[in-house]
Amino acid sequence: MSASKGEPPALVLFRNDLRVADNGALWAASQTDKPVLAVYIHGEEGKGFRAHGGASLWWRHHSLKALDTKLRNLGIRFVLQRGTTRRIVDELIERTGADAVFWNRRYEPACVTADTAMKGALRERGVRAESFDGELLHEPSKLLTGAGSFYKVYTPFWKSLTSGPDPRDPIDPPTSLAAYSGKVFSIRLDDLVPLPAKPDWAGGMRESWMPGEDGAQALLDEFLKDGLDGYADGRDFPGRSATSRLSPHLAHGEITPHQLFAALRERKIAASGDDVAKFRKEIAWREFCRHLLFHNPNLHDRNVQPSFDAFPWVTDETALRAWQRGMTGYPIVDAGMRELWHTGTMHNRVRMIAASFLTKHLMMDWREGERWFWDTLVDADPGSNPANWQWVAGSGADAAPYFRIFNPTLQGQKFDPDGVYVRRFVPELAALPDRYLHTPWDAPKSVLSDAGVTLGETYPTPIVDHARARARALAAYRSIRNAA
DNA sequence: TTTTGAGTTGTTCGA
DNA sequence: GTCGAACAACTCAAA
Numbered sequence: 405m406s407a408s409k410g411e412p413p414a415l416v417l418f419r420n421d422l423r424v425a426d427n428g429a430l431w432a433a434s435q436t437d438k439p440v441l442a443v444y445i446h447g448e449e450g451k452g453f454r455a456h457g458g459a460s461l462w463w464r465h466h467s468l469k470a471l472d473t474k475l476r477n478l479g480i481r482f483v484l485q486r487g488t489t490r491r492i493v494d495e496l497i498e499r500t501g502a503d504a505v506f507w508n509r510r511y512e513p514a515c516v517t518a519d520t521a522m523k524g525a526l527r528e529r530g531v532r533a534e535s536f537d538g539e540l541l542h543e544p545s546k547l548l549t550g551a552g553s554f555y556k557v558y559t560p561f562w563k564s565l566t567s568g569p570d571p572r573d574p575i576d577p578p579t580s581l582a583a584y585s586g587k588v589f590s591i592r593l594d595d596l597v598p599l600p601a602k603p604d605w606a607g608g609m610r611e612s613w614m615p616g617e618d619g620a621q622a623l624l625d626e627f628l629k630d631g632l633d634g635y636a637d638g639r640d641f642p643g644r645s646a647t648s649r650l651s652p653h654l655a656h657g658e659i660t661p662h663q664l665f666a667a668l669r670e671r672k673i674a675a676s677g678d679d680v681a682k683f684r685k686e687i688a689w690r691e692f693c694r695h696l697l698f699h700n701p702n703l704h705d706r707n708v709q710p711s712f713d714a715f716p717w718v719t720d721e722t723a724l725r726a727w728q729r730g731m732t733g734y735p736i737v738d739a740g741m742r743e744l745w746h747t748g749t750m751h752n753r754v755r756m757i758a759a760s761f762l763t764k765h766l767m768m769d770w771r772e773g774e775r776w777f778w779d780t781l782v783d784a785d786p787g788s789n790p791a792n793w794q795w796v797a798g799s800g801a802d803a804a805p806y807f808r809i810f811n812p813t814l815q816g817q818k819f820d821p822d823g824v825y826v827r828r829f830v831p832e833l834a835a836l837p838d839r840y841l842h843t844p845w846d847a848p849k850s851v852l853s854d855a856g857v858t859l860g861e862t863y864p865t866p867i868v869d870h871a872r873a874r875a876r877a878l879a880a881y882r883s884i885r886n887a888a
Numbered sequence: 889t890t891t892t893g894a895g896t897t898g899t900t901c902g903a
Numbered sequence: 904g905t906c907g908a909a910c911a912a913c914t915c916a917a918a
Binding site: 557558559560640685689752753756760795802804805807808809810811814815874 | 894895896897898899900
């Protein structure tokens with residue numbers, strides 16, 4: 405053995421699972437008698453692999469920093485690398501003599517292919533290679549209908565998911581690990597995942613979030629204590645703090661659905677069965693979308709329902725930009741789009757309204773919206789994002805019927821009745837009375853001027869008329885139905 | 889194989 | 904103001 409090498413380590417790969425608790429791979433490594441080398445691998449897996457968007461990368465930077473601290477506290481180094489997992493692992497084996505590799509499974513189709521091939525190749529060479537669950541409650545290849553196909557409707561999926569035994573308990577974090585003593589190259593975090601500098605657009609994100617495992621646990625504790633009671637109804641009101649806000653933590657693997665289900669089982673919770681069931685159902689939606697992705701590798705690019713291939717989508721750069729910047733003239737839509745830009749998230753109810761507006765009122769291809777969300781959401785999820793965009797557009801699995809077109813005015817009045825949400829993100833309308841907050845175009849001149857609002861100058865006039873847009877969308881949807 | 893029941897989140901219209 | 908029906912069939916999943 406050369407002087408630069410330590411005792412051969414077990415490699416633990418980190419990709420989308422930036423945590424030490426409920427980490428089967430890390431635990432398994434701790435149960436060997438080998439030193440442990442933790443490696444984060446950032447980047448490509450070849451054909452079909454979807455790289456993170458900008459907001460996700462901001463999150464990832466901070467999450468990696470938090471994980472680095474955790475692993476150091478456990479006594480081991482955390483090495484950062486870029487490239488395909490296969491190449492990095494080969495290089496590290498070459499360099500360190502490692503004869504065991506552990507990782508947690510991923511379920512994006514390109515990653516499944518890459519990891520499966522790697523497992524076979526490593527074992528063939530006599531390297532111990534083992535993978536573990538954690539990202540999902542159930543293996544997408546195993547949770548199937550009676551006929552052996554994957555679920556295309558949510559409710560039976562949910563029934564199947566909950567009819568079996570409870571998900572396993574979370575795995576404890578290791579208490580102590582032996583460090584690998586040899587030399588290994590690591591890319592600097594600032595070089596691997598740089599933070600935005602000019603311009604620094606992340607100010608609102610820093611105020612809104614604490615990436616990392618500790619941030620996830622803090623949010624979970626807070627949610628169980630204060631948020632879950634009343635969740636089933638409250639989650640629909642974007643002006644209230646009634647959602648868990650755990651989605652980015654889940655997306656980066658800082659917390660697992662097993663941990664969430666276990667927390668709901670174990671804690672004494674001051675919430676009704678309805679609230680608990682509703683929250684579990686939301687976790688199951690994430691799971692359902694991931695399963696859909698597993699079985700539909702091109703989910704972000706291809707209509708699940710092929711009849712939508714003939715849909716007459718409109719191309720309109722100006723309108724797209726107005727939507728992206730929150731300048732459509734519909735306050736609830738604009739508030740949502742600005743929340744997204746400012747904080748890297750958007751309340752679930754408002755995501756539906758904004759997505760419905762793009763695909764139905766503006767009749768723009770859902771892929772345009774999906775791409776924008778992918779780049780701007782800190783919780784951008786390869787399953788949930790495309791699956792839900794397709795759900796809204798009507799092209800997806802178990803999708804909303806074509807005639808279900810959200811009325812942005814009614815939705816605003818119904819779910820933001822006191823205007824807390826719109827006023828927070830569309831401050832130029834803040835002085836309007838509640839009565840006209842969602843319909844500034846209906847406000848008398850004196851009301852507008854008292855509120856300092858000049859439509860078309862301080863705030864846009866609506867870029868489309870609701871009734872006309874609705875009629876146009878219905879006609880378009882009818883056209884592809886008749887054609888098919 | 890056939891049958892049967894059911895399907896996240898809405899809006900509009902007219903009585 | 905409230906309430907029920909229409910919107911449109913179609914596909915899925917299980918019995």
